[in-house]
Amino acid sequence: MTDYEAAILDVDGTIVRGEELLPNVTDGLHALEDAGIDRLLFSNNPTRGSDHYGETLEPYGIEVDPNAVLTSATVSAEYLATTHPNERVYLVGSDRLVTILEDAAVEVTDDPDAAEVVLGSFDKEFSYGTLWESLRALEGDVPFYGTDPDATIPIDGGLIPGSGAIIAAMEAVADREADSILGKPSSIAAATAMNRLESDPERTLVVGDRLNTDIALGERAGMTTVLVRTGVTEQADLEAAAVQPDHVLESLAEIETLL
Numbered sequence: 489m490t491d492y493e494a495a496i497l498d499v500d501g502t503i504v505r506g507e508e509l510l511p512n513v514t515d516g517l518h519a520l521e522d523a524g525i526d527r528l529l530f531s532n533n534p535t536r537g538s539d540h541y542g543e544t545l546e547p548y549g550i551e552v553d554p555n556a557v558l559t560s561a562t563v564s565a566e567y568l569a570t571t572h573p574n575e576r577v578y579l580v581g582s583d584r585l586v587t588i589l590e591d592a593a594v595e596v597t598d599d600p601d602a603a604e605v606v607l608g609s610f611d612k613e614f615s616y617g618t619l620w621e622s623l624r625a626l627e628g629d630v631p632f633y634g635t636d637p638d639a640t641i642p643i644d645g646g647l648i649p650g651s652g653a654i655i656a657a658m659e660a661v662a663d664r665e666a667d668s669i670l671g672k673p674s675s676i677a678a679a680t681a682m683n684r685l686e687s688d689p690e691r692t693l694v695v696g697d698r699l700n701t702d703i704a705l706g707e708r709a710g711m712t713t714v715l716v717r718t719g720v721t722e723q724a725d726l727e728a729a730a731v732q733p734d735h736v737l738e739s740l741a742e743i744e745t746l747l
Contacts, residue, residue: 490523490524490525490747491691492523492525492691492692492693492712492746492747493524493525493526493687493688493691493692494525494526494527494528494685494687494691494692494693495520495525495526495527495528495692495693495694495695495743496527496528496530496681496685496692496693496694496695496705496706496711497527497528497529497530497695497696497740498530498531498532498695498696498697498698498701498702498719499529499530499531499533499541500531500532500533500641500642500719501642501696501697501698501716501718501719501720502695502696502697502702502716502718502719502740503517503529503545503740504544504545505642505644505718505719506643506644507544509545509548510718510739510740511739511741512739512741513739513740513741514548514549514550514741515741515744516739516740516741516742516743516744517550517740519743519744519747520743520747523744523747525693525747526556526685526687527556528556528557528558528681528684528685529541529552529556529557529558530557530558530559530672530677530681531557531558531559531560532559532560532635532636532637532638532651532671532672532698532701533559533560533561533636534559534560534561534564534581534582534585534609534610534635534636534651534671535561535582535584535585535610536559536561536584537559537561537562537584537587537588537591538554538555538557538558538559538562539554539557540559541557542554542557555684556684558677558680558681558684559671560609560635560636560651560670560671560672560677561584561585561588561589561609561635562588562592563670563671563676563677563680564585564589564607564609564633564635564670564671565588565589565591565592565594566592566680567633567670567676567680568589568592568594568605568607568633569592569593569594572594572604572605572631573593574595575595575604575605576595576596576597576602576603576604576605577589577594577595577596577597577603577604577605577606577607578596578597578598578599578600578602578603578605578606578607578621578622578625579596579598579606579607579609580606580607580608580609580611580614580618580622580654580658581607581608581609581610581611581635582609582610582611582612585609585610585635589607600621600622600624600625601624601625603625603626603630604630604631605630605631605632605633606622606625606626606630606631606632606633606658607633607634607635608622608632608633608634608635608651608654608655608658608666609634609635609636609651609654609655610635610636610641610650610651610654611654614654614657619657619658619661622658622661622662623658623661623662626658626661626662626664631667632658632662632664632666632667633666633667633668633669633670634651634652634655634666634668634669634670635651635669635670635671636650636651636652636669636670636671636672636701637651637652637655637669637671637673637700637701638650638651638652638698638701639652639653639656640652640653640720642719642720647720655669671701672696672701672702672704672705673700673701673702673704673705673708674705675708675709677705678705678708678709681705682709689709689710689711690710690711690712692706692709692711692712693706693711693712693713693714693743693746694706694709694711694712694713694714695714695716695740695743696714696715696716696719697715697716697717697718697719697720697721698719698720698721699715699721699725699726699729699731699733700731702715703715703731703732703733704731707731712734712735712746713733713734713735714733714734714735714736714737714743714746715733715735715736715737716736716737716738716739716740717736717737717738717739718738718739718740
């Protein structure tokens with residue numbers, strides 16, 4: 489028997505890097521399955537919907553129910569559709585995020601003067617012109633959200649700027665902070681995950697490679713937190729961090745040692 493009934497698993501840096509499966513993580517996934525633990529994949533990638541990770545993992549023999557996948561994009565879409573129905577959202581983000589928002593019946597506008605809500609996210613086409621338009625969109629007290637706080641994104645060969653860097657630029661020119669970040673580690677993200685799992689926080693594991701998102705999410709929600717060393721967190725980061733995981737593993741492959 490195990491003390492846990494559910495697990496929230498980060499994806500990038502925990503299960504995959506890019507499109508490649510990390511070594512031996514299938515051992516960890518099978519260990520969770522054998523222990524009868526419900527799993528929810530939760531990625532802060534704001535350019536992916538729920539179907540993507542099932543398609544990525546299927547060639548490795550890993551079946552993923554789309555209903556057991558959350559991303560910062562799907563959480564943002566669900567939140568905006570519920571709290572700002574029929575309001576026009578000015579988006580600084582990718583075309584994929586536009587599609588995810590529109591699929592959730594969120595109206596997206598590219599006119600900053602028509603903005604009733606502003607959402608900042610990852611945008612490879614981000615420019616001075618985009619920043620200028622976002623400043624116009626953020627005039628007044630228009631609600632302002634971000635999909636996720638990840639300042640960088642690991643790729644093969646290094647790091648690239650992420651949503652957090654773009655949101656920070658928008659905050660700087662508008663001289664205001666975002667009202668909320670909708671992905672991990674927000675309370676909105678935690679509540680959405682727990683609603684999917686129908687589990688008690690004290691019987692839920694959170695496994696991920698980032699202290700400020702995965703581990704912070706679990707700590708705030710009262711879950712057991714597990715940091716894996718297959719992603720962005722170095723030993724020096726861990727030693728200096730205010731947020732500390734309950735457990736540290738070399739890889740998700742070792743999760744059976746905690747069950």
